[in-house]
Amino acid sequence: MEIMGALQLHPPLPLFKHTTTKSYKLSSKLSMSRGFHKLNALETNSPSGITDLEEELPSIDFAFVSPKLLPDGSPDVHIRSAVGGQKLRDIMLDGNIDLYGPYDIPLSNCAGGGTCGTCMVEVVEGKELLSPRTDKEKEILKRKPKTWRLACQTVVGKPDSRGELIIQQLPEWKAHEWE
Structure with missing residues (x-):
C-alpha cells in the first residue's frame, strides 16, 4: 500500500540552507511482511532524487x-x-x-x-x-x-x-x- 502526498516548506527551514521554497514529495509505504512504515522525502525538482539535506547530513x-x-x-x-x-x-x-x-x-x-x-x-x-x-x-x-x-x-x-x-x-x- 502506498500513500502519496506533497509537503511544502514555507519559509524554508534553516537546516536546508535554501533561499527559495522547495516542494517535496512524501511517500509512505507499508511493508506487510514486517509491519512498519517507511517514509521517504524527495525533492521533486532534483534530478538525482537526493535532497541537499541528505547530501550534507x-x-x-x-x-x-x-x-x-x-x-x-x-x-x-x-x-x-x-x-x-x-x-x-x-x-x-x-x-x-x-x-x-x-x-x-x-x-x-x-x-x-x-x-x-x-x-x-x-x-x-x-x-x-x-x-x-x-x-x-x-x-x-x-x-x-x-x-x-x-x-x-x-x-x-x-x-x-x-x-x-x-x-x-x-x-x-x-x-x-x-x-
Whole structure:
C-alpha cells in the first residue's frame, strides 16, 4: 500500500540552507511482511532524487515498534531519524520513544548506568550499525536472545553513518512475533 502526498516548506527551514521554497514529495509505504512504515522525502525538482539535506547530513532512520498493538491488530510504529555516534537510549529519549515502559518511575531504573536491564530492546534489523556488546550487556543479557541489547550501552554508528534500524521496544512485553 502506498500513500502519496506533497509537503511544502514555507519559509524554508534553516537546516536546508535554501533561499527559495522547495516542494517535496512524501511517500509512505507499508511493508506487510514486517509491519512498519517507511517514509521517504524527495525533492521533486532534483534530478538525482537526493535532497541537499541528505547530501550534507548523514543520518540513520529508525522504526521503533511498540510492544502493544493498535486496535486494528497492527504494530504501533514510530519513525525517527538521528545522527550516528549516539547511544540508542539518548536517541529514544530525545525522540519521545517509550524506553522504560512500566519501569519509568523514579528510582526504578539506573538512568543509563547499564546495571538494571530495564532499557532492553530487540534489534530486528540493522544490527551491523551497532557497537559490539559491552561487558555490562554480556552480563545482564547472558540468558537473553543475541538480538537483545541494552539501549544505554549501545552506540549507533558513527557521525557519518547512514542506514536503517528496526527496534522492538520492551521485547518481554511485545504482543506479536517477528518472522
